[in-house]
Amino acid sequence: MTNHSVSVKDLTLNFGAVKVLKNLTLDISEGEFIVLLGSSGCGKSTLLNCIAGLLDISDGEIWIKGKNVTWAEPADRGIGMVFQSYALYPQMSVRGNLSFGLKTAGVPRAEIEKRVARASEVLQIEPLLDRKPSALSGGQRQRVAIGRALVRDVDVFLFDEPLSNLDAKLRADLRVEIKRLHQQLNNTMIYVTHDQVEAMTLADRIAIMKGGHIMQLGTPDEIYSRPQNRYVADFIGSPSMNFIDGQLQDGVFARGDLTIPMAGYNYASPQPPGGPATIGIRPEHVVTGELVGNAPVQLDVTVDIVEPMGSDTLVWTEVAGERFRVRMDGHAQVRHGEPLRIGIVPARASLFDAKSELRL
Amino acid sequence: MAQARKRRLRLSAIIGTVPMMIVAIGVYVIGIAFTVFWSFTDSKLFPNSTLVGFKQYHRLWQDDRWLVAVQNIWIFGILLMVFALAFGFLLAVFMDQEIRQEDLLRSIYLYPFAMSLIVTGLVWQWMLDPNFGIEHTVRSLGWANFQFSPLVDPNTAIYGLVVAGIWQGSGVTMAILLAGLRGIDAEIWKAARIDGIPIWRVYIFIVIPMMRGSIGTAFVLIAVGVVRVYDLVVAMTGGGPGISTNMPAVYVIDMITKSYNVGQGMAAATIMLLPVIAVIALIGLGRIVSTRRKNAAILRAEATA
Ligand SMILES: Nc1ncnc2c1ncn2[C@@H]1O[C@H](COP(=O)(O)OP(=O)(O)OP(=O)(O)O)[C@@H](O)[C@H]1O
Ligand SMILES: [Mg+2]
Numbered sequence: 001m002t003n004h005s006v007s008v009k010d011l012t013l014n015f016g017a018v019k020v021l022k023n024l025t026l027d028i029s030e031g032e033f034i035v036l037l038g039s040s041g042c043g044k045s046t047l048l049n050c051i052a053g054l055l056d057i058s059d060g061e062i063w064i065k066g067k068n069v070t071w072a073e074p075a076d077r078g079i080g081m082v083f084q085s086y087a088l089y090p091q092m093s094v095r096g097n098l099s100f101g102l103k104t105a106g107v108p109r110a111e112i113e114k115r116v117a118r119a120s121e122v123l124q125i126e127p128l129l130d131r132k133p134s135a136l137s138g139g140q141r142q143r144v145a146i147g148r149a150l151v152r153d154v155d156v157f158l159f160d161e162p163l164s165n166l167d168a169k170l171r172a173d174l175r176v177e178i179k180r181l182h183q184q185l186n187n188t189m190i191y192v193t194h195d196q197v198e199a200m201t202l203a204d205r206i207a208i209m210k211g212g213h214i215m216q217l218g219t220p221d222e223i224y225s226r227p228q229n230r231y232v233a234d235f236i237g238s239p240s241m242n243f244i245d246g247q248l249q250d251g252v253f254a255r256g257d258l259t260i261p262m263a264g265y266n267y268a269s270p271q272p273p274g275g276p277a278t279i280g281i282r283p284e285h286v287v288t289g290e291l292v293g294n295a296p297v298q299l300d301v302t303v304d305i306v307e308p309m310g311s312d313t314l315v316w317t318e319v320a321g322e323r324f325r326v327r328m329d330g331h332a333q334v335r336h337g338e339p340l341r342i343g344i345v346p347a348r349a350s351l352f353d354a355k356s357e358l359r360l
Numbered sequence: 361m362a363q364a365r366k367r368r369l370r371l372s373a374i375i376g377t378v379p380m381m382i383v384a385i386g387v388y389v390i391g392i393a394f395t396v397f398w399s400f401t402d403s404k405l406f407p408n409s410t411l412v413g414f415k416q417y418h419r420l421w422q423d424d425r426w427l428v429a430v431q432n433i434w435i436f437g438i439l440l441m442v443f444a445l446a447f448g449f450l451l452a453v454f455m456d457q458e459i460r461q462e463d464l465l466r467s468i469y470l471y472p473f474a475m476s477l478i479v480t481g482l483v484w485q486w487m488l489d490p491n492f493g494i495e496h497t498v499r500s501l502g503w504a505n506f507q508f509s510p511l512v513d514p515n516t517a518i519y520g521l522v523v524a525g526i527w528q529g530s531g532v533t534m535a536i537l538l539a540g541l542r543g544i545d546a547e548i549w550k551a552a553r554i555d556g557i558p559i560w561r562v563y564i565f566i567v568i569p570m571m572r573g574s575i576g577t578a579f580v581l582i583a584v585g586v587v588r589v590y591d592l593v594v595a596m597t598g599g600g601p602g603i604s605t606n607m608p609a610v611y612v613i614d615m616i617t618k619s620y621n622v623g624q625g626m627a628a629a630t631i632m633l634l635p636v637i638a639v640i641a642l643i644g645l646g647r648i649v650s651t652r653r654k655n656a657a658i659l660r661a662e663a664t665a
């Protein structure tokens with residue numbers, strides 16, 4: 001309990017009759033970077049607002065730093081928060097934005113100055129201190145918003161899609177900066193996004209949410225390589241995973257003529273199960289070119305559509321009557337109608353129970 | 361590119377507003393010009409064109425009725441401004457708390473504004489009448505010494521007008537300010553809560569400064585209402601008791617229709633025009649300054665970005 005920075009226990013939140021969060025439990029360690037990832041409307045912001053104390057929860061408890069803060073005011077929870085719209089106070093200068101909360105809390109002037117100076121140095125916004133937010137670019141505004149959380153000298157940072165309003169290049173820059181900030185400060189961060197790349201690059205652990213539940217909580221590698229259910233497998237990765245429905249029998253996956261012996265596959269349960277199952281294969285894990293010979297399973301397919309994307313090429317084919325995407329090198333010379341030999345490595349594939357959609 | 365588009369937009373806007381501009385020039389400007397012109401003549405019952413210089417103005421500022429009217433409009437204007445804005449704002453804050461029945465309440469608050477000032481005036485005249493208004497009601501409930509009949513005393517009659525004016529003006533002010541309050545991003549409120557800023561401080565230091573636009577609109581609306589206040593006076597006091605509740609607009613009309621002194625009435629009307637011009641000039645200046653500042657800020661942001 002004590003080494004958990006933030007603990008959400010059995011949290012339920014209703015908006016009127018609508019249950020948005022259902023018995024949600026989440027333990028976050030000291031200094032951990034957690035990303036809440038999910039499609040729109042899955043309850044990410046709602047969960048974050050509950051942790052912040054901006055929403056009154058219907059049931060459950062929230063602990064921060066070993067204290068039950070379920071009914072504490074947001075300001076007393078030891079958190080700082082950064083919003084998508086920046087939410088800067090528009091009529092105040094950057095300095096005013098950073099110091100207003102501290103002034104209100106009665107922090108001594110010298111201390112305020114020290115903290116503002118430190119935050120603006122870390123975020124490199126010193127030259128902007130006397131400007132109004134309207135005179136700042138989007139990236140600069142978001143830096144100031146992060147600064148406002150920084151000066152609070154808190155242990156937990158909450159971010160609600162902080163980069164969504166920025167253009168792609170700026171987003172990539174600021175993403176790296178947030179990562180650097182985390183390495184430098186080493187405090188707990190909870191970060192909401194619906195951008196997979198942000199999630200994969202920033203997170204120590206990712207929580208994939210759907211309909212108010214956490215579908216899987218794990219490191220980016222676990223989420224990517226060993227998705228616990230079909231939803232997560234489908235959600236993570238772009239282009240998304242290929243799925244083929246079939247039967248699993250005695251360690252061999254079969255669908256019509258297609259048979260894939262699952263040698264080397266790491267089953268979730270010690271007993272290899274049998275029955276209706278779905279195999280999931282990521283387009284980037286399909287082997288092509290000279291290396292096909294090394295792959296345990298080899299198939300001959302026909303190229304349907306070719307989508308060149310610069311660094312790589314996405315090739316659409318058909319396997320066992322299902323659409324099947326293959327990611328190839330950007331230099332690959334393939335054309336519509338041509339035959340293609342592909343290799344599949346069962347150890348890198350995922351198997352799901354057809355009914356429960358859970359990983360086998 | 362942007363420049364050209366702006367210009368074309370402006371051209372079509374001009375074409376669209378030409379009829380309106382003709383009307384404005386034809387009616388308003390010519391009307392104003394005649395008003396000013398006649399104020400320099402010795403027009404009596406009918407306008408004439410015998411110029412007498414500033415004589416009408418000289419006489420105007422020696423007329424007790426006019427002096428009372430000017431003093432009254434200051435009292436009326438300042439009190440109305442302060443209280444209508446304050447009440448309107450408090451009502452708007454109240455309405456912003458996600459209360460139920462919001463639409464019903466809003467209609468109730470806006471109702472006075474929909475009513476003619478004559479009706480407002482008559483209603484308040486009755487309410488303030490010692491024989492059957494508030495005073496009578498309270499007395500009949502047992503407080504035999506209760507006194508509240510401002511309209512019968514020349515020293516307090518003007519405050520009776522102020523009360524009616526506030527009642528009439530708070531609803532619109534509320535509606536305008538409520539729109540302004542609703543325009544404030546919910547995340548600003550969240551950020552302030554995280555910062556631990558008490559609600560009243562959020563209103564004073566963050567929300568009200570963000571609402572400058574709607575507060576300005578409400579201000580202008582009230583100011584215009586004050587300058588031309590006429591019907592309320594006519595309905596409630598007729599300018600009395602004595603000359604105690606005269607207002608400039610009442611004075612102008614009385615000069616023309618009762619004293620048959622068009623010249624002096626026009627002089628008074630011309631004086632009334634001055635504060636209106638001043639307000640418009642101030643607003644225009646404020647706009648220019650703020651767009652300049654904003655443009656400069658954007659340029660600076662672009663330079664550093
Ligand atoms: N104030 C509210 N009243 C009623 N329902 C709400 C309210 N706020 C959110 N919801 C509902 O709760 C669900 C979760 O909303 P939430 O804002 O947490 O989604 P999100 O995961 O943050 O989505 P996004 O990625 O679009 O921000 C949605 O279905 C939404 O319609
Ligand atoms: Mg959200």
